[in-house]
Amino acid sequence: MPKIRVLVVDDAVLVRSRVSKILSSDPQIEVVGVAANGRIALAKIPQVNPDVVLLDVEMPEMNGLETLAALRPIYPHLPVIMFSTSTHAGATATIEALSLGASDYATKPSNLGSVEAANQHIRQELIPKIKLFGAGIPAVSPLNAMIANAVVLPISKKTAPVDVVAIGVSTGGPNALATLLSEIPADFSVPILIVQHMPPMFTKLLAERLSSKCKIPVEEAVDGVPLKAGQVWLAPGDFHLIVQRQGNQVCLAVHQAPPENSCRPSVDVLLRSVAQVYGARAIAVILTGMGQDGLHGCQCIREVGGQVLAQDEASSVVWGMPGFVVNAGLADRIVPLEQMAGEIMQRIHPVQRSGL
Structure with missing residues (x-):
């Protein structure tokens, strides 16, 4: 070559x-x-x-x-x-x-x-x-050993109400997040958690930039803050982000445990905690990015009955992270980026159709 x-x-x-x-x-x-x-x-x-x-x-x-x-x-x-x-x-x-x-x-x-x-x-x-x-090296291969050995789960049914949206993204993420979050309305009814692979300082600036362009506030996550509807939290660079139940509240927590998938923050770390705390009442969204961070976390989400959405290849800068999830059979739906916000909102507030 x-x-x-x-x-x-x-x-x-x-x-x-x-x-x-x-x-x-x-x-x-x-x-x-x-x-x-x-x-x-x-x-x-x-x-x-x-x-x-x-x-x-x-x-x-x-x-x-x-x-x-x-x-x-x-x-x-x-x-x-x-x-x-x-x-x-x-x-x-x-x-x-x-x-x-x-x-x-x-x-x-x-x-x-x-x-x-x-x-x-x-x-x-x-x-x-x-x-x-x-x-042009493929970012994901269906012959990859992780894919070949992945547990393929049946597509989940949309039964449980949704209480949280957790997003994982890497290469191409800032623009993808701007596209998605700018379509989220001011009265959005659940919190959004994001892991974007970025170093310290970059995540804070990205949160500020996104917040200036969106109808809902976007902030870098702070340890101990209770989650609330209509708020976006971005994992701080070099810190894992998780959720923890404290009494009748769910709060953010950040820590510096070892990197996973060579990443800190890691999507897998966030999604495991979301699966544990929210169970079937969670949606995981995997957007453009290199590598396979998020694959095991999505399996955790599906195992507890939650939903998984993956960005499609055509609209991804790199179809690595979403590609691994799709090829593992974990995605409820593969969605173009420009349709992702609408898909999320439809799953949170399904349109009732008479006679169906």
Whole structure:
């Protein structure tokens, strides 16, 4: 197979050199060019014909956001991965870049204690995403051992009233959440819990951005807060989110138990707690994302009689997380993103049809 061609765009010579060396060490990747700012990058794209652009956020002359805005009309399908610092400014710009059409993002290493730890961070953050977007490697395979061994449950019947909606999402999530949540009405009658795979600070900024665009409030989850209808809580970066029953209330709890599926927060952790607390009165929604986080959690939801909805492949940026759920036979319905809010509301407040 031909190598994946990558253009590295960053104003720091050391970053360009280190990232290029690490990426080039993988036999499936070739760094075909580097650029110190967006203006140079735009000139190089037709020359080097990259499969993926790795784009820094903060650069002189033309920064990452300006570059992305100029690039998208010309190259609407060229994958762009933002490579940002874990600072407030970097996180804010990254969230904005995702809304402008960036394919994904990765964070630069910071305070990891050694050069090798920093290099390993770059390898783990960048190489899987470059391979996914650059080579079209399937995000989910029906022959995967986890799928082959999964327990396939019969489709559940909509009998129990719904008291909570729990959403799991990763790659492509910020835009998917904005699409879904913006359709939820102000009088929505149950709480919504979300695990979006993102680091600290990014989740808080994402919650603020979503809240500004939605009819219901969206906040980063806080330990001990009681759940209430018409409120959205987003798991904080680097913390698992669960629900716990305390007397006659259900409250949020966050903790830092080990990652699951290499994720913290993990969708599986949230869904297990939702299944335990709410049983059949829960809907799990699995949206676009890499990997299989959420697969076992959806099995827990189905085993207690709850419902599972999965985003369809056509509207997903990456049909990994929903694909695993679908191929395991756990989805009550596969739903296009633009129809997901309506599907959720129909299951919470079914339309009564006379004569049926």
